[in-house]
Amino acid sequence: MRMVGLMALGLVLLAGSARADEIYRSTDGTGRPVFSNGPRTGDARRDVAPATAPATEDAETFSTSASLRRQALERDLRTAERRLRDLDTQLAALGRARTRNAGGSEATGGVRAAAAGVRSEEEQSLGAEREQLAQHVADVRAAYAKLREEVTARLGATPSWWIELR
Numbered sequence: 001m002r003m004v005g006l007m008a009l010g011l012v013l014l015a016g017s018a019r020a021d022e023i024y025r026s027t028d029g030t031g032r033p034v035f036s037n038g039p040r041t042g043d044a045r046r047d048v049a050p051a052t053a054p055a056t057e058d059a060e061t062f063s064t065s066a067s068l069r070r071q072a073l074e075r076d077l078r079t080a081e082r083r084l085r086d087l088d089t090q091l092a093a094l095g096r097a098r099t100r101n102a103g104g105s106e107a108t109g110g111v112r113a114a115a116a117g118v119r120s121e122e123e124q125s126l127g128a129e130r131e132q133l134a135q136h137v138a139d140v141r142a143a144y145a146k147l148r149e150e151v152t153a154r155l156g157a158t159p160s161w162w163i164e165l166r
Contacts, residue, residue: 030156032155058125066151067161073147077140077165080133094123124166 028034051121098120144165152158 032156062154063151063159063161066147066154069142069147070151070162073140073144074163074165077137077144081139082138084130084133084137087126087133090125091130092124094120094126098123 026034026036098118148158148162151162
């Protein structure tokens, strides 16, 4: 009895696999491939498997490449923003020290100094680095927006893996 059940199961599986290779491919109104078990109206043609469709592979390759570029831009942006915060903290600390010591200190013999316009070499170099970094952040954000436009144009819509920057 058990043997008969196994043979019947085997026959059902073989019969099912004989129909499994009948996959039809057609294109919908937006130009995307559609795969089905039966022919569709219009330009439907028989195809073996979705993985062999060159347009699908090209879109997947582009999607993967764009996702990796997006991730690299996001990492670069996060690193640059973290460095900007560090520079702002350092510049604020140096500015407070300059202002505090402008009223005169033991080191200056109690002589007052103009604190507003006088910046140390360290403050000047950190300020210049901050300006360059701020420009880099703006460039990365622009590249991110350009990549989003490219992805949307190429894939027809913004993909589910896309994450907007804050």
